[in-house]
Amino acid sequence: MGKLRLSLKVPAVLLGVPVPQSENPYIAVPISSMIVRVGLEPSKDPSLELLGEPPRAPLIRGILEEFWVRLCRGMEMSYIARISIEDVVGSPGPSGVYAALTVALLHSLAKEHGEVLDEYEIAEMGRLSDPFNEGPPWSGIVDALRFSVCYGATVAYRNEEEVAKFETGGLGLKYESFLPVREPRITRESVGGEIYNALVKLSGLVTLEGAIMIREGRELGEVLKRLTPLQEAIALGVWGLSPRRGRILAPGLPRNFEYYRAEA
Numbered sequence: 001m002g003k004l005r006l007s008l009k010v011p012a013v014l015l016g017v018p019v020p021q022s023e024n025p026y027i028a029v030p031i032s033s034m035i036v037r038v039g040l041e042p043s044k045d046p047s048l049e050l051l052g053e054p055p056r057a058p059l060i061r062g063i064l065e066e067f068w069v070r071l072c073r074g075m076e077m078s079y080i081a082r083i084s085i086e087d088v089v090g091s092p093g094p095s096g097v098y099a100a101l102t103v104a105l106l107h108s109l110a111k112e113h114g115e116v117l118d119e120y121e122i123a124e125m126g127r128l129s130d131p132f133n134e135g136p137p138w139s140g141i142v143d144a145l146r147f148s149v150c151y152g153a154t155v156a157y158r159n160e161e162e163v164a165k166f167e168t169g170g171l172g173l174k175y176e177s178f179l180p181v182r183e184p185r186i187t188r189e190s191v192g193g194e195i196y197n198a199l200v201k202l203s204g205l206v207t208l209e210g211a212i213m214i215r216e217g218r219e220l221g222e223v224l225k226r227l228t229p230l231q232e233a234i235a236l237g238v239w240g241l242s243p244r245r246g247r248i249l250a251p252g253l254p255r256n257f258e259y260y261r262a263e264a
Helices: 057-074 094-112 119-129 138-151 193-215 220-239
Strands: 004-015 026-042 047-051 079-089 154-159 162-166 173-180 247-251 256-262
Touching: 004 094, 004 138, 004 193, 004 220, 004 247, 004 256, 026 094, 026 138, 026 193, 047 057, 057 094, 057 119, 079 094, 094 119, 094 138, 094 256, 119 138, 138 154, 138 162, 154 193, 162 193, 193 220, 220 247
Parallel strands: 047 079
Antiparallel strands: 004 026, 026 079, 026 154, 154 162, 173 256, 247 256
């Protein structure tokens, strides 16, 4: 087949902190965009080639190929996928690039067989093919990112029954670094059910308040300025992540956080 050309928004999760053993809400916001070409070639064994110098390629190349192999085997198909990125506007992080490129692969595989997937099918097939096996709360982050890619808009997401999209203004953020985390410092067992439930509720209320402010037409910068201190406090308590001055902390791929700063 000929190469499929796609223009994609690339998001980051800017509100919502993963709290273990809970289904958390998240707000994913487009911060960048890219133009991608995907070509598929029938093969004996599935494989993936990421051509050129895609952003964050060293961080996602391996898991992206694992995703493709799992997807092909799950669908009982076999292709070589070749992805080339023609243009990138902005500075996306690894989680957003992974979400955008997996959406592109799912679109391409469906088109190869004369089908079109909606955003719910993309989220479900993507989740089944992700090589993470983490489940909530981390799976919800990737889901939120994929819905944002599919809609090309800001998305508030908790699960597939609770998805809302918003038209928002731009937000100039530049990806800076990522930070892996291990075991959480706070668990239901360590602090007891009542305190833990209150923490989960607080995390959800921060995201809900952000969604309400966005729906009311508040600028994203204003929303983040108001709610970031609460977000940072939850991340510090649960994961031991200290705030960085002038940086926005965003949950990324499972057991990783990302730091962004405002573009000059």
